[in-house]
Amino acid sequence: MSRNGQRTPRYSAWSLVRHGLGAGGEWGRAFRHHTPRQAYDVVIIGGGVHGLATAHYLAENHGITNIAVLEKSYIGSGGSGRNTAILRSNYLTPEGVRFYDRSVKLYEHLAADLNFNVMFSQRGHMTLAHNDSSLRTMHWRAEVNKLQGVDSSVIDPGEIKKLVPYMDVSASTRYPILGALYHPPGGIIRHDAVVWGYARSADAHGVHIHQKTEVVGIDVTSNRVTGVRTADGRRISAPVVVNCTAGWSTLISDMVGVDMPVQTFPLQAAVTEPVKPFLDTVVVSGTLHTYVSQTDRGELVFGASVDPFASYSTRGSLDFVEGLAGHVLELMPALSKMRLLRQWAGLCDMTPDYSPIMGLTPVEGFFVDVGWGTYGFKAGPVSGEAMAACIAHGKPPEIIAAFGLDRFEEGRLVGEKGAAAVGH
Amino acid sequence: MSDIAAAPIARTALSFPGPVRTTDGWETTARHAAGGLRLADLGPLVKLTVRGPADGSVRAALGTSFGHTVRPRGGPLAGALVVGSGPGEWLVLGAPGTGGELLAGVRSIIADSGEFASVVDVTHGRALVRLTGADTPLLLSKVCAVDLADRVVPDGAAFRSSVARVVTDVVRDDVDGTRSYLLHCERSSGQYLADSLVDAGIEYGIEVGAPTEHDDATGHPR
């Protein structure tokens, strides 16, 4: 990895030992501060996983490095820093399955590719079915997945109990567990590390990452993007501007007059105090609006479905943690003495069909990579790769062809609600 | 049609362990509750829902509006309890077996008004209980988020809200200065609601029983 000719120190066990012995000098900065240039080839708005991955792949795959990533707060401060870090590819539509499967494959090698351990823990992912219609949907997903070569199958309560001994699989509960869609390659990841790994690599390629830099306006001349304006009064020219701002994405698109069928809903999450590891898989229940995994630090990380009304608030609610706790105890009654440590919320850019909006827009040079709703962290790598290709070639690659903005007016929805509403 | 020997038996939405008795064709619990906090099944009462303009002559004839109750002394609804249960929506409660008269009474009010209004007999479609005792507000504070302080819900007030997550009409109808509430909900959730009330009331020594002969149709002492 080179950084303007200089080598970036590589991370490895050996380099750690050298540093521990005091022989390595300083690690050096993973990402640096720069004075903004007056013009860039590409300006990416949003320093989340999508913006940073797009910058990384533009540089790595297409040699485009004169890029600025503008982030109004700190990198990862949006959904990328507050998501429950669940990765999987067991979607419902063939378009979706293919797309997310590519992402999981990229994630499998991301630590090595970025020389940054992102701690992808492929511990398996199970989605519980509590009634026959959801069991039918699980079978539907399993069959579609198998046809795409994705490892998915429906397992019965006995097998569930073997994988999760704490689960109450008795038939007498209010929401009996009839089966689950089991997806061994799914799992969790150290989400912040993904953000930092992409940022470090982009930085090493010469990309400028400007934190605390908010975009407040976008200049358009004759239906062509010419640059952006920032809250500190700067104007930065660029022929290409990419909207990677997830929950805030309509505010950015409104600046250029591109309407999007996106509505912002808070999504909440919470974490318990740690306990010794006892839960090796990710467990999701759509019926109970709950999902849970245990991190390598021992905490349980919980999530749910989006808040019941649109809002830009990340304050969180008591309702959420009450419902969550009730439902978690419904599944695993032995956890009632565990304590909830912290709750938070992030913003989700929901689309009508629970699929993203990617590619070109009616304004030339203005690209979008939005509509990530509650499920976009897992799509970071493939989106970065595809958006980079889209920008470099001026047209969306096949893998995202179905996700264009024009599909709504043309009535070609990609219905992922069945697999993404609570699924993560 | 052949003759069917057995006379039809009506059953309310609720059943509690213990003896039952049948009065006026209704089978209900026979236990008598004397404790400080009592839950009584008033399922057999006649229940009519009336709809019409919120502030027209139907309203004037019914004598009350959303949030309030009235017990007409005379007129076609004498003896009934009229609850303003929604904007332009009333609930009329009467003694078991008086359905025909009350229905006719409401219909005559509607006919006289010339307004677009309607009445539906939901006697069999709803569950109705009365909770009485000084600790009732404490019990209800476990299942209902509405503030029951006097300044918000005085005697004679009514509101609709979620009670143990069941949409319920709550009517404050004190009995001789003792707190008392009527709770009225859709029938199939009635047992669940009553069980939730009993569960929440254990701490206060709740008892389940039928209204006594000293009570009038709405469980109100005569």
Add this chain to the structure above:
Amino acid sequence: MMLLTCPNCGARNVSEFRYVGEAKSRPDPETATPEQWRRYLYFHRNPAGWIKETWYHGSGCRRYFGIERNTVDNAQRPAGVTS
């Protein structure tokens, strides 16, 4: 839990209500083009600020009503007040 003020019942917990969405008008189905119709179906304003919206008081008076709400701090005011 945020409070929402129902014009009929007063301030109640928001969990008593169902959020319907931005108040918008239905295009004439006889003359609407597919583009207009689908904008009605799928597109909403999504401002960080005041928006006119419809709510349904499902656990209370069972009435639909309009209100203006600020999507940033959840402040509310009766529909019709202009900002």
Add this chain to the structure above:
Amino acid sequence: MSRARPGGSHRLGARPGEVIDRSRTIEFRWNGVTHTAHPGDTIASALAAAGVRVFARSYKYHRPRGLLTADIFDPGAILQVGDEPNVRAAHRLVEAGMDVRSQNTWPSLRYDVKAVNQLAGRFLATGFYYKTFIKPERLWPTYEKVLRRFVHAGEVSPDSEQPYFDKRYAHPDVLVAGGGPAGMAAAVAAARAGASVMLVEQEHQLGGHLRWGDAEDLRCRDELVAAVEAESNIEVLTDSVVAARYDDNWLAVVQRGLPHVAERLVKARAGTLVVAAGLIERPYVFAGNDLPGVMLSTAVRRLLNLYAVRPGSRAVVFTANPEGDAAAADLRAAGVDVVEVDARHGRTVVRATGRGGVEAVELSDGSRIEADLLVTAVGWTAPTSLLNMSGANPGYRPDAARFVPDPAATPAAVIAVGGIAGDGTRDELVAHADAAGREAAARALALAASRAGSADTRDPVAVPQLGLHHHPELFFALPTGGFVDMSEDVSAKDILTAVKEGYDSSELVKRYTTATMGPAQGKLETVNTVALVAHATGKTIAETGATTWRPMYTPITLGALAGRKFEPVRHSPMQPWHTSHKAAPLIAGQWIRPEHYGDPVAEVRNVRQNVGIIDVTPIGKLDLQGPDVAKLLNLLYVNKWSQLGIGRVRYGVMCAEDGVVLDDGVTGRLAENHYLMSTTSSGAGTVWEWAENWLQTEHPEWQVHVTPVTTAYASINVAGPKSRELLARLTDVDLDNAAFGYMNVRTGTIAGVADCVLWRIGFTGELSYELHVPASYGLHVWETLMATGADLGIAPFGVEAQRILRLEKGHLIVGQDTDGLTKAYSAGLDWAVKLDKPDFVGKPELAWQAARGEHPKLVGLRPLDTSVVPEEAAQIISDGGYIVGRITSSRLSPTLGRPICLGQVDAHLADPGTRLTVRLRNGSDTTVEVTAEHAHFDPEGERQRV
């Protein structure tokens, strides 16, 4: 079993403010050894009295840890009690028989094998795991398993009992968080001003810091407590925490120590929240600052004055304030040798040394003092968490060395009092809290009045602004450093390194190092962390800023949050019969229904041959009245309703505005302006709200009243060739085919029950009647039918038999044969959609769908291999392996003796006779043929018309 020396080697004689009951002694176990305590002792105070110093091992380096704060936030005293993990031992009171164990130690607290990590510590610097275990990739899962073994925590067991938790709502005008002098004074003032008050104190007694103060403090506490007790309008909750504040002063309070329940979550909607959380003493960062024997001055005074425990025998007190001086005085009075190091004279501590505990202290002047106790009193952190949750953002004040709220920037519904708001003498703070309490009451009562619609005429109370005293900015002793976050084992050096690596804001430092992410959530760690970041970046602390404070104030149990369960279930009036006849329960949303009574196939056969009855009470029913009902029906359904005669019923389909099938059912006309509509069971609520939405928002001028009557009727479908014969025995309605034909409705008496509605319709394809009887008589009618039909072979049938019967007949189920994108034409409902109606919901999309004609279609499918029943959700694939459809319903037909299916297939494959490949679950393929009709049995419908 071993037994510790009774009495407690470190227990002092009686103290004036002690909270223990010396008249009684109770026993408990600590790591297998029996110890004694007095009621009122916390686990930690009892152990400290016995001379226990080491309570735990640290997260990464497994360093021994002891008491630091001696309160609920103590990072050194988090223990396992029975099956409960992570118990705060310095807060939890000892109970007889408790089994207390240290966490994260193996094989024992004393000889902890993982302590070798201390040696490796220099390689385990912050973020080490991001930099290693990268290659080879295949080894990462193994590394991960090892990492997981290091988790620092207690454990839960799979069969841990779930105690009973309670919940309630509360509506205090004023809720006071914190029962110190300020909180008590505010509560009393608010109550005297006419407000209802809830006063919540996390500790076991009211009094706050006065409890461990001098005689004057104790007198003041007694007065205030007496004043609180005298107000009947104050509800006091001790051992309870205000865990969080949400929008509109919605407060989560967890109440503990109740007689009948484990814990109770009180959800309080307060008019005004008074935050009286006091101040939390800030630890000092220096080498060795985590050694057992390093304690805060407040910890020492708690141990001495509340529990009569002598925390050491030779102490160094590093003090920068009067509280430190008081701690020194208290120690001396307890017979401890004390050396004071006064920061106000420029002296500081730079290092503590010792093995397993403090043995010596090194000062900035190079001197070294032998001691087993090092007390620090360097200043305070304002626990502003509840204020931040309220939207106030207290700013950092260098003169006071803490974050201080600005009353002008705090929401009106929230007021801060006491130490968190500013400094002053005890009397000044109490006077301020008194004024604030009156103002809190005034604001709350005004709000209550405005909610009740009346104006309030109260005058606002002037609340003086508290001043700030000078407090030194004493955070850390560099370069020696030490631990910033003891729970997470994060050192000062880690913070500095993180900044150098580019993680140079508070937020990034937090996430990279995990400082402040442990159980105290930054209450002990935030200011020191921010100070170090500021130091490393050359910015001020104010510029650097703290991370976001979020719920919970202190962690609370999942049990308390879950509380009493509210999961409504619904039953039909016939449920007692189903239960006593061994019906297999099917949970369908809130409804509990019979799935079958043992043999669904026999149930199917009996319906085809004799007569069966099924309880269909959950079917949605809406009573529609008014002159404009037909207009509403024409709008909601895709088919036409203007011509429906009285006494007739019709099947209808509803779509949403995007043309997607929403619901279906039949609607009958009972009288001129009176209709009864039925919906699917799961759609009952939705359709009602849907109808109201159109009426209230689009057509308020229409005269229609909709009343839900789903459970006003018990609904029974009587189906089978003998159903007429059966019913004729029980009703006065003329059942002759000529008088009461297919798709008609009548009202009449059944089994002596008047006002029943009879529909001649059927989902099963047989002659059948759907009876809607007043619900109270449902069980009576059901039992009468069973008794009366015995000679006709009557048998009940459940939902599964009904599913098979309807599939034989080709009736679709909305939500099973359709999905979230299935428009009416895809559901094969072409015959129903009437595009020549002027308007109906979803019309434009359906018109375009019809015009385009490219949509997938629901078709009947007949598997050619009659021994194979394709599974529901099996995919239909093309030669190239592409998905071209799927099986939506599939069963082995008992009537036809072969498999039958419905499925959605791509438009070009929907013609009758087309052969398709189905990929089965086991990976093999089978062939199915598209049939001409959805119905596999009696497609002409002759059986139902007889």
